[in-house]
Amino acid sequence: MPRYELALILKAMQRPETAAVLKRTVEALMEQGAVVRNLENLGERALPYKISKHKQRHRRGGYFLVDFEGPPSIVSTMMDHLGRDIDVIRRTFLKHPVSKTEECSGIIPVNYEDKLIAKKK
Amino acid sequence: MAALALAGKTRSWCTLRRQLPAALLWGRRCSSRQEEVSVKSDYPIQMENPYKEPPRKCVLCGINVDYKNVQLLSQFVSPHTGRIYGRHITGLCNKKQKEITKAIKRAHVFGFMPVMFKNPSFLMDPKICNIKYPE
Numbered sequence: 001m002p003r004y005e006l007a008l009i010l011k012a013m014q015r016p017e018t019a020a021v022l023k024r025t026v027e028a029l030m031e032q033g034a035v036v037r038n039l040e041n042l043g044e045r046a047l048p049y050k051i052s053k054h055k056q057r058h059r060r061g062g063y064f065l066v067d068f069e070g071p072p073s074i075v076s077t078m079m080d081h082l083g084r085d086i087d088v089i090r091r092t093f094l095k096h097p098v099s100k101t102e103e104c105s106g107i108i109p110v111n112y113e114d115k116l117i118a119k120k121k
Numbered sequence: 122m123a124a125l126a127l128a129g130k131t132r133s134w135c136t137l138r139r140q141l142p143a144a145l146l147w148g149r150r151c152s153s154r155q156e157e158v159s160v161k162s163d164y165p166i167q168m169e170n171p172y173k174e175p176p177r178k179c180v181l182c183g184i185n186v187d188y189k190n191v192q193l194l195s196q197f198v199s200p201h202t203g204r205i206y207g208r209h210i211t212g213l214c215n216k217k218q219k220e221i222t223k224a225i226k227r228a229h230v231f232g233f234m235p236v237m238f239k240n241p242s243f244l245m246d247p248k249i250c251n252i253k254y255p256e
Contacts, residue, residue, distance in 0.1 A: 007231050042189070048235035061232075065189075090232045099185040106176030107214045 001035070001069045003096035006078075009051075009089045012044055012060040021087045022064065028081055034070030041065075047089075054086045061089050067096055180249055181217040188227040191234045196249050197221055200239040210250045 006029075010021055026036055042063035051058045075093045082091040186193070197211050198204065205225055208218050228234035 007233075009232050047232060048240070049232075049237075051232065063233075092231045094227075097187060099187075102183075104178065104182040104214075104216075106178040106182060108176055 001071060003037075003067065003069050004034075004075070005094050005096045006066040006068070007090075007092045007094070008064040008066060008082075009047070009091075010062045010064060011056075011058060011087045011089055012062060013087065017087070018062055021085070025082065025085075025088075026066065029066070029068055029070070029074070029078065032070065032074045032077060034068045034074055036066060036068040038067050039064065040067075051089050053089050058089050179212060179214045179217055181213055181221070186217065186220045186224050188224045188231065188233060191228060191240065192243050192246065194221065194225050194228055194234060195239050195243040196246055198225065198239050199252075200244055203236055203238045206250050206252070210252055212249075212251065 008025070010018060013021075022039065026039065029036055042065060044060060044062045047059055047061050051061075079091065079093065082088045184193075188194070197206050197213075199206065205222055208215075211218060211221075213221065225234065229236050234240070
């Protein structure tokens, strides 16, 4: 099953309420058949810009990161489900970024003269 | 030397000149095959340039670019307008420039990084980009 990452921005709430939102989100994910690997809290910070959602103007939010493995059909259903949740400001699913930075060979000098001269095919 | 020895005998010089080859007359040694081989072994050996420098690396070579670390991404963005700097300003290689652009755009959409300006807490970061006239 492909690995996904859910970048979740929740409304700035008290701890028990945030916990309740996260719990029901994760339960919904597991109901759809996903295996949740990890849940990270990136802290509560001021949003980069004011976001209006569910008839409210938000300036602060709690950032959470859920990485899970699930069937591809889960994405559209969960987007729908989370869209109806009042406490969720922004939800984004993306494929889990594979960190691969071992083969950087450096800047290879390009021969511009060859590119200028038209090649006869 | 052989020619002189011959001349010492009763024959005249003129007859010698007609009969013997020029090399023998003037005592010059003809080039032997042994000399050719030693001359060829003196040629330079074909090898890779031993003083070749390793290819220059850009600032981000070896660093993983992620949409989550807003501080790294903010270093390649104008502080006044929030626009992404071009390749001639950042000095990054093609791959990394593309990765940075994609990550910045993602961060904008996902709600991690401001769009129209640079996050004020990152304004004091060390400058990587060489801008002559900041916008």
